[in-house]
Amino acid sequence: MAYVTLDLMASRRRVLTGAATLSLAALVLGGGSSAAAAAAAAKSSQKSVDYQTHPKGGHGCNSCKDFIPQTNCKTVEGPIQASGWCNKYAHS
Ligand code: SF4
Secondary structure (H helix, E strand, O other), X not given: OHHHHHHHHHHHHHHHXXXXXXXXXXXXXXXXXXXXXXXXXXXXXXXXXXXXXXXXXXXXXXXXXXXXXXXXXXXXXXXXXXXXXXXXXXXX
């Protein structure tokens, strides 16, 4: 009888440990993908803001408040060139 009780306890421990591991893996994987999706959704596509790789009217990304040197932008998906421009341009 003691063997049966110990064996059941060991089995139960294995099941609970496995369930905890699966839950943690789901949390990590789910959290990572939703964070990446949120970051992508927060930025506009280059096409939607008429991004071009050359300046317009003397304005370029290198003088925009959203430009992040060397090739990024706070509001538009990269890569962004310092000489570029889009219709969200805002002078820094
Ligand atoms: S002009 Fe557009 S793409 Fe360039 S830095 Fe500003 S917001 Fe970003």
